[in-house]
Amino acid sequence: MRGIAQQLGTGAASLYAHVSGKEELLELVFDELVGRVALPEPDPLTWREQLHRMAFDLRAILLSHRDVALAGLGRVPSSPKVLRAAEAVVAVMRAGGLSDRVLALGLEQFLLFIAASAFEDSLYDARMTADELAVYFQEVHDFYERLPADRFPVLASIAETMSGPDDVERFEFGMTALLAGFEAMSRSG
Amino acid sequence: MRGIAQQLGTGAASLYAHVSGKEELLELVFDELVGRVALPEPDPLTWREQLHRMAFDLRAILLSHRDVALAGLGRVPSSPKVLRAAEAVVAVMRAGGLSDRVLALGLEQFLLFIAASAFEDSLYDARMTADELAVYFQEVHDFYERLPADRFPVLASIAETMSGPDDVERFEFGMTALLAGFEAMSRSG
DNA sequence: ACCTGAACACCGTTCAAGT
């Protein structure tokens, strides 16, 4: 509040003439940021790529707005630009042949996953530079590799694979898994 | 800090003799809470149920500890009880025949999803009672049902399905999707 | 209706001083 007011060349109290409080302001910013995501024309052939692109775009935008990413959690889409984006998401899902139940429940999980990933990654970005992050992951790798094999056999055996992928690859993995799960659940009813 | 110190019958400053700060304290509490989750003996037949149960248990515990749930995001498992739990999770995944790549990347997504869901649901719990929540979801349902069908045809058509399931069913849906995705990705390499 | 400065009730953390 204070920071935003300062950027506007005024005091924090002045904001309350336009906005009920911090929560409403975050919702407005969230709406604005979601509005920047390009919405595709649903295509039954490339629907997977379309969802991936929307997810990646939103994640990239939220990455530099940690508080907004957090506000994206626990919010039912109701603001105008978020609604348009939500409609685009379920439209693409339907084009992909997903069931109505998966559309209805999957929409929320889709958004939850994007916002949570963005928040998580923004924490690392805030805490350290790219170089420090590389060092940190090297330490984590060493730590896992040296875990006592009698108590942590599985963790120790996958240490190599755990520390390899960067944040983008992790995100894409999670999103791929989620979408593959949606497909599987649509087929099984 | 102040609240915890008060519960201990002392001042906030005294905590800094035992803990470096809020972050470390949250990590200790997170470790303690994760330690309460029952860890099963990996079973190739019921591995899905085993993962579901661990996930649900942890979610239930984190539900009443919002700040700790948030601290669970963006943290590489390294404290003792979290490590034991992580080993159990990947051991069950391996018993289920999931690939090493899915174990390594899936572990993080599994935890991310649980913590994010718990945080999200704890927001609703904090903001309103069960009765108010029912009213709120009824309003959301009405809102979606009345969306202009020309601009939001898909959202309007799934309004009924969107407002039905409660938070537990949503969580189970998301977890089922994630695990189904892990399976699909393990098969495809 | 819109803005303002000052104050209020909170944070987490630091620090000099104690035992």
Place this chain on the structure above:
DNA sequence: ACCTGAACACCGTTCAAGT
């Protein structure tokens, strides 16, 4: 080593007073 009270630098929000 452990604890303490007071202070510091922050929050978001309220409120009486201005235009």
